[in-house]
Amino acid sequence: MKSFRLIPAIVAAAMLVGCVPSKDGGTELTQETQQDEKAETTIIPSLQIDESYYKTLIPYKESASRGLVVSNIYTKYDMKEVEEGLMRLSQKEFDTENYYFQEGQYLAENTVKDWLARSSQRETGLNPPTTETMPAEERATKAPVYLAHIVEQNYLTKTNDNKVKLGGMSIGLALNSIYYYQKEQYGEYYEEPISEAALVEQGKKMAAEIVTRLRAREELKDIPIVVGLFKQQARNAIVPGSYFSYGVAKAGQNDIADWETIDENYVLFPTDDSQDVYREVNKDFKNFKLDVDKYFSNYTSVIGTGFYHNKEIQKLTIEIPIQFFGKAEIIGFTQYLTGILINQFNNIHVEVSITSVNGPEALIIKKANDTDPYVHVYD
Secondary structure: OOOOOOOOOEEEEEEOOOOOEOOOOOEEEEEOOOOOOOOOEEEEEOOOOOOOOOEEOEOOOOOOOOOHHHHHOOOHHHHHHHHHHHHHHHOOOOOOOOOEEEEOOOOOHHHHHHHHOEOOOOOOOOEOOOOOOOOHHHHHHHOOOOEEEEEEEEEEEEOOOOEEEEEEEEEEEEEEOEEEEEOOOOOOEEEEEOOHHHHHHHHHHHHHHHHHHHHOOHHHOOOOEEEEEEEEOOOOOOOOOEEEEEEEEOOOOOOOOOEEEOOEEEEEEOOOOOOHHHHHHHHHHHHHHHHHHHHOOOEOOOEEEEEEEOOEEEEEEEEEEEOOOOHHHHHHHHHHHHHHHHHHOOOOOEEEEEEEOOEEEEEEEEOOOOOOOEEEEOO
16 A cells, blocks of 8 residues: 655745745746736646646635536536536646636626526526416427526636736536426426437537627637536436537637537446446446445445446446444455455446545545555544
């Protein structure tokens, strides 16, 4: 077993007052902002945990519309994936070596609310219009709410004259796969599935309009804008949705010339899906679950979530809630599970989280083809 600890370090500080050496031996930069008269200090960390992560400017600036995600997205799984998936998608245009991440600073909360409204409610609403006399069933089939939420992310770059400026923007459009409606106030909720063809059509149409609106702002005229279309899961889903298409409006262009299909999805294990792409992992997961049953019978469940990209599994996350509390018992269980992982999931990246009513108890991370997993038992 090997482990290490990352010690944060500061190598760059950004101040709007000029360019002087910092106390930490780094370089102080000038950050270009929307309000140039407001002096701010921005730190660029020197350490990058992994090349798949962006360095994030400090102090961390939250998006002005951040709080809307809780009311607009159905599940905690989609809340996480709509943002993380967009960050992963952004790496196709903005590499993690030359770009720094910042939450969206250009779409205000009121702007997002207006854009999410129906066009019959707000002039800038992007969802289809309705009338007061339109029956609920007709509204569900002919004019459902397609767009549930808009996520904005900013990507900044360092210039040759020691400045940090906006280098690109990513927009995630969270689209509903199901429209929920009531035939009468306080009545029962009904579901109307929305076809993927409709999501593609409406998503691209809305994306084109959003890019046009963003280009109308002077500071956003000449940057690349990535737009991703995200399919939200049902309200009771326990796996997240995924991005299924994306396009890029190149710097200075108002149109998204080409859209690319994204083949990503999450699968709950064990699964009844008999597709070949899931069969081997499903068999290994069932064997893993049987081995857990042999060792302890007083656990509640074993839940696995597989993330697939281009029909290849990238990561398997397993959650095991337990009911026993003894530290020796937890350590023994964790050791047993570690041995199983090495034997059952040789060529897969697997992360196992063991939890109880007290919170996290243990974490096991085994990278693909790794025989020396990282194991941590919480104090």
